Amino acid sequence: MLRFENLSKRFSDRVVFQGLHHDSASGCVALNDESGSGKSTLLGILAGALEADAGEVWIGGHSLRTAPAAAKSLMTYVPEDCIPSPDSTGREYLQRVASARNDVVSDTTLVLADRFGLTPHLGKRFEQMSFGTRKKFFLTSAVLGETKVLIADEPVGGLDAAARAVLVDLFRALAQTRTVFFSSYDEAFTDACAATRIRFADLAQRG
Numbered sequence: 367m368l369r370f371e372n373l374s375k376r377f378s379d380r381v382v383f384q385g386l387h388h389d390s391a392s393g394c395v396a397l398n399d400e401s402g403s404g405k406s407t408l409l410g411i412l413a414g415a416l417e418a419d420a421g422e423v424w425i426g427g428h429s430l431r432t433a434p435a436a437a438k439s440l441m442t443y444v445p446e447d448c449i450p451s452p453d454s455t456g457r458e459y460l461q462r463v464a465s466a467r468n469d470v471v472s473d474t475t476l477v478l479a480d481r482f483g484l485t486p487h488l489g490k491r492f493e494q495m496s497f498g499t500r501k502k503f504f505l506t507s508a509v510l511g512e513t514k515v516l517i518a519d520e521p522v523g524g525l526d527a528a529a530r531a532v533l534v535d536l537f538r539a540l541a542q543t544r545t546v547f548f549s550s551y552d553e554a555f556t557d558a559c560a561a562t563r564i565r566f567a568d569l570a571q572r573g
Contacts, residue, residue, distance in 0.1 A: 467511025498524030
């Protein structure tokens with residue numbers, strides 16, 4: 367469901383990474399590498415928020431380069447700091463994502479939002495929310511529509527213990543039918559999600 371070939375990126379004279387390859391179907395994959403290694407840059411490229419210098423990404427079989435709309439329609443992207451627009455409310459954000467994916471905000475979505483403690487925040491604007499609350503709205507949107515891939519940059523950042531437990535349940539459930547690709551320093555969370563751990567050195571090797 368998530369595949370990339372020969373991904374390379376540099377900023378000025380600094381090579382961030384080059385020649386990265388990966389192919390995964392359903393399941394959780396955790397990118398565990400040191401700070402400054404380029405994890406956020408890679409995830410941004412996979413989500414179409416940044417452009418690679420070389421290589422290609424496929425989401426659910428659709429090329430992010432030649433069919434970006436189709437690819438992005440099958441993806442949920444959770445950046446490290448989640449703020450789509452400051453004046454959007456939580457409810458409006460979920461409704462907008464649902465509409466884009468030909469779905470509605472169902473009771474199932476609202477139950478997940480409530481488990482994350484979001485019910486009191488549905489009418490708040492994103493600019494009024496804490497870092498963790500914004501992130502929980504983005505994570506909740508992962509259940510909207512028939513997506514194939516969830517890409518999340520440090521998803522446990524800003525979450526308390528109760529929300530982390532909900533996120534483990536969410537990732538394990540999504541991983542039954544989708545690719546969950548995330549970065550994390552938290553080994554306990556990675557293990558709880560039954561995620562396969564990888565590093566950039568693994569992505570630079572084929573096979």
